[in-house]
Amino acid sequence: MRALALLLPLALVQLAAVPEPPPPPPPAEAVPRLLTVYEWLRILPAPRSPEGFQPPGGQRVAWPLHGILTQPFGCTGFYREPSQTDCPNGFHAGIDLADPPGTPIRAAAPGLAYPIPDVERYGNHVVVQHVGGLATNYAHMSRMNVAWGQLVQAGDVIGFVGSTGNSTGPHLHFEVRYAGVPLDPILYLQGSPPDPFPLPPGWPGAQRDDWLGRR
Numbered sequence: 001m002r003a004l005a006l007l008l009p010l011a012l013v014q015l016a017a018v019p020e021p022p023p024p025p026p027p028a029e030a031v032p033r034l035l036t037v038y039e040w041l042r043i044l045p046a047p048r049s050p051e052g053f054q055p056p057g058g059q060r061v062a063w064p065l066h067g068i069l070t071q072p073f074g075c076t077g078f079y080r081e082p083s084q085t086d087c088p089n090g091f092h093a094g095i096d097l098a099d100p101p102g103t104p105i106r107a108a109a110p111g112l113a114y115p116i117p118d119v120e121r122y123g124n125h126v127v128v129q130h131v132g133g134l135a136t137n138y139a140h141m142s143r144m145n146v147a148w149g150q151l152v153q154a155g156d157v158i159g160f161v162g163s164t165g166n167s168t169g170p171h172l173h174f175e176v177r178y179a180g181v182p183l184d185p186i187l188y189l190q191g192s193p194p195d196p197f198p199l200p201p202g203w204p205g206a207q208r209d210d211w212l213g214r215r
């Protein structure tokens, strides 16, 4: 009994020294997770490629609208753009075309369209998967005008100019990606796109044999 009386204060001191346990992490499904465009492009279905299809070297896209080019593709010093190995001060994955809010934005080529709401980076944006591994991305829309997976033709109005997401004023941020890799849209708009490289196996829009039966 005496020994217990001596030990009890020690035990209390020890208890008091134990730090508060950290709160349990929220369940995984409660954590908002923003898929990058690269990730979206890997999982969103693309139009079926004809048998033996190879992306043509001369593949081009139409202007989604006729705005003022305010920021070109590539390395930039603009503080809002994320940095990248080749561009330590920031990399701009598309071109910015300024236009008044509400200006219609048109699909640059036929494909399957996907509206993606986002308040952090691209804002409301529409991704269009084209045949052959090409995709276009239209960001910062005030309103999106397509259903999930809707077939669109070049020139269809897929949304309207806004300033949602990481944006300082109404404009369209327009990207052209091949196998997820952002390429200079101006080259495609002017009809001088780079030669396509082999698509990774399973990439939507790759040759049929590569992805048939994978989904």
Ligand SMILES: [Zn+2]
Pocket (backbone or CB within 6 Å): 071, 092, 094, 095, 096, 172, 173, 174
């Ligand atoms: Zn931009």
